[in-house]
Amino acid sequence: MNNTINNNFVGYDYKTITTDSESVSMYLDGFTNFGWIVDDNIQTNNINGKVTLKFKRDRKILNKTELTRLQRHFEACMLELSALERSKASDATAWSLVVGFVGTAFIAGSVFAVTNDPPHILLTILFGIPGCLGWLLPYFVYKSRIVKKTAMVNPHIEQKYDEIYGICEKGNKLLKN
Template identity: 50%
Template sequence: MNEITKNSRDFVGYEYKDLTAPEDKFSLYLDSYENFGWSVDPNAPQRQEHGLITVTVKRDRRIVNKAELTRLQRNFDACVQEIEALERSKTSGPLILALTVGLIGTVFMALSVFAVTAQPPHIAACILFGAPGIAGWVAPIFIYQRRLHQKIRQIDPLIEEKLEEAYHLCERGHQLLPH
């Protein structure tokens, strides 16, 4: 009656890694990391804070082609970082330009206020400085929108190229995995 049942599973040693990604890119990271031999560790909790999601992933320590998979994974990580930098650059240039125009408008408005509060008031100087001041406060909205659309048209093809490169790396990694 004392039967010892043997488990047919062999020992597997895992290596672990915390994978942290922005919420909007989390699925891209998770799906892609599977192509480098990683899977989500069901025993580790998922953490979320400040727009980032962190999960623990694991893979077999003795996975075949580990060095090449790690190299491909690093190249993938570099591609994704470049994509994130390109995404940030879409808004940073237009924002800086709009803020600069707004700041110049504020300087003109300050000169207008100084002109009208001077003794005696300089109404002509007030009008002369006030008009570009108002324009400097209104124009940034339109400047930002126009420059943003130009940047999007300029940068989106670069992002698509980087995504294709990342997908190609994932495809090569997937081919190296034992099936």
């Protein structure tokens, strides 16, 4: 039995990234363009929608400085992309909460009017109607704000994807040199 042992030592850099499960494929595809390979010794764990990825790369890779610069630009673009995606819902949530709080204030006014001695029924009705609307409208406000914000943000998201693809392409070309 002839076992050959490869005596060529390879030192590795290691990198760990925790991201949303929706971004895993982008990180896996992107980091391969900067010389990183998935570390097979460690499995990814999915906790609360977050995934931890482990990578390794040869320490003596050619063009390491430029690849690292491109990789940092890639990571910054991915963070911006994530922030743009979150901004869709955060704007809509803020608007619907404001409408709900205003509705709650009107309901509180209605309750105070009815519990007054003597009760002010007309005031209760006047405060109750906008209060009920303030509790019914947040869903529709949320949906309409999501549509508006998505239409506003999607061109920026597409632009960011194009930038990411350009960065990955440059990294891939450096690896092939």
